[in-house]
Amino acid sequence: MRTVKVPLANRSYPIHIAAGLIAALGKHCARLKLGQRCAVISDSTVARHYSKPALASLKAAGFAPVFIGQPAGEQAKTLKNVQACYNQLAKHRIERGSFIVALGGGIVGDMAGFVAATYLRGIDFVQVPTTLLAQVDSSVGGKVGVNLPAGKNLVGAFHQPKLVLCDLDTLRTLPEREFRAGLAEVIKYGIIYDAKLFARLERELPKLLKQHPATLTAVIACCCQIKAEVVGQDEKETGLRAILNFGHTLGHGLEAISKYGKYLHGEAISIGQVTAAKISQAQIGLSAKDTARITTLFENAGLPTRVKLTPAQTRRLFTAIQLDKKVTAGQINFVLAKKIGQVITGQKVSPASIRQSLNPHPSSLN
Ligand code: NAD
Ligand code: GLY
Numbered sequence: 001m002r003t004v005k006v007p008l009a010n011r012s013y014p015i016h017i018a019a020g021l022i023a024a025l026g027k028h029c030a031r032l033k034l035g036q037r038c039a040v041i042s043d044s045t046v047a048r049h050y051s052k053p054a055l056a057s058l059k060a061a062g063f064a065p066v067f068i069g070q071p072a073g074e075q076a077k078t079l080k081n082v083q084a085c086y087n088q089l090a091k092h093r094i095e096r097g098s099f100i101v102a103l104g105g106g107i108v109g110d111m112a113g114f115v116a117a118t119y120l121r122g123i124d125f126v127q128v129p130t131t132l133l134a135q136v137d138s139s140v141g142g143k144v145g146v147n148l149p150a151g152k153n154l155v156g157a158f159h160q161p162k163l164v165l166c167d168l169d170t171l172r173t174l175p176e177r178e179f180r181a182g183l184a185e186v187i188k189y190g191i192i193y194d195a196k197l198f199a200r201l202e203r204e205l206p207k208l209l210k211q212h213p214a215t216l217t218a219v220i221a222c223c224c225q226i227k228a229e230v231v232g233q234d235e236k237e238t239g240l241r242a243i244l245n246f247g248h249t250l251g252h253g254l255e256a257i258s259k260y261g262k263y264l265h266g267e268a269i270s271i272g273q274v275t276a277a278k279i280s281q282a283q284i285g286l287s288a289k290d291t292a293r294i295t296t297l298f299e300n301a302g303l304p305t306r307v308k309l310t311p312a313q314t315r316r317l318f319t320a321i322q323l324d325k326k327v328t329a330g331q332i333n334f335v336l337a338k339k340i341g342q343v344i345t346g347q348k349v350s351p352a353s354i355r356q357s358l359n360p361h362p363s364s365l366n
Contacts, residue, residue: 001018002217002220003016004225004228005228006141007228008160008231008232011160013160013162016028017224018166018167019168019213021128021169022050022053022167025057025061025101025126026062027057027061028165029063029099030061034097034162037064037065037066037093037094038101039088039098039099040065040068040103042103042104043069043072043105044072046072046104046105049170050103050128051103054103066094070085070108072107074255077110077111077146077147078146078147081111082111082115082118085119086115086119095120099124099162100112100124102126102129102139104128104129104131105134105138106134106137109138109139110138110143110144110145113127114156117159125159125161126163127140128164131182132171132174132178132220133178133184135171135182136185136189136220137223137227137244140228140231141227141231141235141244142158142159143158145157147260151324152252168211171216177264178266180209180303183303184266184270184273185266187201187270187301188273189222190340190341191294191343192335192341192342192343193243195340195342196341197219197222201219202297204219205300242345243335243343245335245345247276249321249324249333249334250268250317251271252324253317253320253324254307255268257317263304267304270298270305271304271307273294273298274295274306275357276334276335276337277295278357279349280336283347284338284344286337290337290340294337314355318351318354332348332349333346333347333348333349334348336349
């Protein structure tokens with residue numbers, strides 16, 4: 001088992017990475033001295049595969065778990081479903097000393113984490129991420145929240161989990177499209193922080209796509225280590241943590257204008273990152289070679305890198321971007337890449353420059 005620590009003083013927590021960890025969920029929770037009652041929140045798809053072993057493991061360790069189900073998909077990441085969870089928690093008499101287990105991908109993790117952050121003014125929670133994206137990114141760092149029709153993650157909180165358990169076995173049931181979407185966040189770490197990781201991904205992408213155990217473990221641990229280092233230095237995103245948003249301003253805008261239905265999050269930020277690389281080349285001198293390497297790696301991972309928007313869609317995209325959390329005083333702030341492995345934050349980018357870098361492509365949002 002690989003373990004990465006998120007260093008946050010008395011709120012530090014471990015991320016364990018190994019196969020078979022759901023069977024050990026109860027044992028790991030028991031070490032944390034949490035209350036006896038708990039609620040496992042999951043979506044219908046994940047629950048079909050993993051709720052039974054998770055609940056059994058908790059019971060075997062002496063906990064009294066209840067199960068709360070949610071619909072699957074980005075469209076379910078809403079305040080309405082958060083309220084449904086609150087009602088279930090109240091019905092099952094979940095108390096201040098109780099805890100929540102978020103069992104699922106980033107959507108379950110973000111939403112269940114937000115429920116944990118706000119129910120009874122905050123209770124403990126444990127992340128059991130079951131998608132690649134959630135294992136390398138969303139389960140770590142304490143950003144939790146839900147979407148509004150106006151934009152992604154516009155309601156949320158910082159609430160750190162007590163523990164993250166990345167069970168590599170769960171990735172075997174993940175649809176291939178979802179696994180590839182997770183690679184968009186993996187590649188992001190290479191671009192923003194670690195040129196060696198980027199080169200390794202270029203070399204070992206076929207092994208990673210086949211979920212070769214040693215490669216998968218090493219890459220997930222590397223991503224978690226980077227996220228832990230960044231969050232450990234800047235938990236509330238007052239500076240460094242903003243590097244994690246590379247490609248996200250545009251990506252979130254694309255998700256919002258397609259009503260969270262066309263692109264998976266990873267796909268939208270793939271287009272966002274390639275566009276950000278092109279803007280970086282035009283604006284701060286990212287080399288043409290690095291732009292090409294970035295584009296090729298996303299393409300080889302089977303991810304979309306371009307989008308063709310009608311003028312009306314482009315207008316809606318800019319309206320959505322203006323609502324992004326990264327906009328200050330109406331200025332669009334981008335993370336741009338100087339070279340692979342190094343980015344700079346707070347770069348002002350004009351709508352004209354974004355428009356120029358969004359390439360025409362046969363697919364459309366309609
Ligand atoms: P997701 O949670 O929707 O999971 C993807 C799909 O796969 C769902 O249909 C789910 O039911 C299914 N699934 C999950 N695990 C499975 C498994 N093991 N086997 C079979 N099916 C499985 O999506 P995601 O890509 O994990 O997360 C995307 C969300 O994460 C977005 O809302 C994004 O905004 C958020 N996010 C948050 C952070 C953060 O720091 N909090 C970071 C990145 C992304
Ligand atoms: N995924 C961005 C962050 O955690 O800050």
